[in-house]
Amino acid sequence: MYKVMLVDDDYPALEFLSEMVEWDSLGLQLQSTHENGLSALENAQLDMPDILITDIGMPKMDGIQLTQKLKEKNPNLQVVILSCHNEFKYAQKAIKLNVQDYILKETLDPDDLSSMLLTYKERLDNEQKRKLNDVKMKNQLKKNEEFAKSNFLREIIYHSNRSQDWYGEHHNLGFHLKRANYMPILCVMDNYLSAKQLYTSVDTLQFVAQNVINEIIEETNSNIIYMSFEENKSFILYPVQQTLKENNYENAQVMLKKIQYSFSKYLNISVSFLIGEYVTIKELKGELKSLLSSNHQRFYMDTGSITRKLDYTETNKEDLFSWYDEASMELRNLIFEQDLNSIRPTISKWTQFIKEKEFSLESVKEWFLKLLLELKVKMQALQYFQSSFNVEALHQEILYIDNLHELKEWIINYFHSLINIKTEVTDQSKHKEIMDACVYVTKNIEKKLCLDEVASHLFLNPSYFSRLFKKEMKKTFVEYVTSVKIERAKELLDQTTEPIGKICERLGYDNQSYFIKLFKNHLGCTPSDYRRSKA
Structure with a gap:
């Protein structure tokens, strides 16, 4: 809803216009009324109106001066001058200030003023739409440019062997590779899975991230090139200054810290950087691929890191x-x-x-x-x-x-x-005792277990516990314990080199032959055969 400011040192006129114009039905809000221009100006510093209706002759500051100062702050301000003066010089001043209407108070009709206000509202609507379309167009152009850069980057890394043609090939895309050395920098958003949840879409996240980085790059050096690559990865090509006075790595660090600060402050996201070696245009492809393949180093980097690429020969x-x-x-x-x-x-x-x-x-x-x-x-x-x-x-x-x-x-x-989830399901279970029994078995699987011991742990009668367990689990307590022990035996056979006899002891079996027989009955093979099949 557009805001209207009324200014007139004639209080009856203020009251008349406030009450006679149906502001709400016009889709307007009467923001404030003032009896002099200075008061109106002070209020506008905090809350700028969209439409100004003002008298000319007022104490402290007249309507022409007020209009001039407010127009400096908001050139699109719609202004109606109300005056008792019928002299040309006042109308001439109003015209120079691009005032929409100049009305004599003696001929003022509230219905005519309402019609004017509707016209102003339509103009403001059209201007708002125009600005929105301009923003959308600029954003689309930026997206197209970033998309072109991203495609160009993939071409460099994966396809093109024509580095000598890169200089002019994408000149019209807004970035220019010069015949100079570059220091490529891989940019990675930390905790990307969490970062995505902060935004409505991946495209939105990428767009705002690109804007933040591009803004800081433009402030730093117009020759720096930024190109997106994947959802959470992008590249900065930092031009190397071949002079003793310039420390390219330290200069790049200053810029990267600014990017990190802006990401943290405005996007609530952490970002890390991996800096490559100085390379010529012909060597750029290899260094970009090297940065992308530095998975081991990036896996162990702290969040918010700025570090040089290392060469890992072995892990x-x-x-x-x-x-x-x-x-x-x-x-x-x-x-x-x-x-x-x-x-x-x-x-x-x-x-x-x-x-x-x-x-x-x-x-x-x-x-x-x-x-x-x-x-x-x-x-x-x-x-x-x-x-x-x-x-x-x-x-x-x-x-x-x-x-x-x-x-x-x-x-x-x-x-x-x-x-x-487990807590919720356990709380809702009709027979929490059975779940507790299963937990007890699993936690004590390497001990000898008997039904009486578990029933005692649960403060239940052994006979009642035995019937309840079979009803809930569809197997006897002994059958259940055996199946859990066999599963544990499989784990130990898979993950350790312990001999069969040791595994038998760890699971609480005194007789190795009995353990082997149980294992074979369950899986159709002996523990030794099972281990060999997994080797």
């Missing part, structure tokens, strides 16, 4: 899976004990261990994915719930994450969701 050859069994038990207990307070410290402990050892990116993702999938199967086997995370979605999300800190936060959120 830690230790077997991360030798710690799998220990981690699996710790994470499983988090769920069983519904220990929300221990989630972050436990996950942080393991991710810090991984960071210190710098295992390969692929092995870390495979390790965590196996842990989470195994946990999901365990929870379903215990009949707790059907997790809202399906296997394919879990696999895709973990594969998409390319930073250890982001992976840690994602896993922490995942565990919070699991525990919250």
